[in-house]
Amino acid sequence: MRKTHWFLIGLIFLGLVAAEAVAAQSSPPQRAPGVPMAPNAGELQKSEPQSERLRVLRERERLARDRSGPPEPNRDIPMPKPVPSIIAPTR
Known part of the structure; x- marks a missing residue:
């Protein structure tokens, strides 16, 4: 044991x-x-390109967020199309 x-x-x-x-x-x-451990937040925002395409994408995202409300309660819900059965024999 010792x-x-x-x-x-x-x-x-x-x-x-x-x-x-x-x-x-x-x-x-x-x-x-001379290289910082993390980038400066202000420099990142300055270096971001402000192109027309980027502005349009941001506008689309903003509109999509604004439209994401609850659906109207009294609207007509589209019904799915009937699908023929693959089990039933065809004549």
Whole structure:
């Protein structure tokens, strides 16, 4: 029983050493000098191209969001077309 305790203590010690070695290997990502970690929000908005197509897409998205209300309660709901059965024999 005495040797089991020493064996377990040795395993724990080796696990701690291995964990520390793995932690030492992981370093922060390398980047060039002068490059910020995250882009500046103001610069992103300035560099965005303001084209006619982009404006039209945004307008369509805005209109689609505005139209997404509940359907009218007293409207005629289109009925599906009947489909012939594939099981029934044809003559």
